[in-house]
Amino acid sequence: MNADKIRLNENNTCERAALQQLAGSQAPVEHLPASCPVMAWQPITDANASGLNAELLQHWRITERLALYDQVNSTGQVFQGQ
Secondary structure (H helix, E strand, C coil), X not given: CCCCCCCCCCCCHHHHHHXXXXXXXXXXXXXXXXXXXXXXXXXXXXXXXXXXXXXHXXXXXXXXXXXXXXXXXXXXXXXXXC
């Protein structure tokens, strides 16, 4: 059953879409979908925890400014884990 293997999506379409949303955002904290973790194994629930990722995205010129984010579920609530 390959329980020791991480099941990853074969493509990065959802992460690319989230990065495009983040790149175009002017909000102080962008709320991204929880269904697709961005630069992490799990969704980021606290915007302050995205600080290092935000610095890297700015350094790599994906975003023009420090763009913090959190990840919310389909009802707009911050993802709280399983």
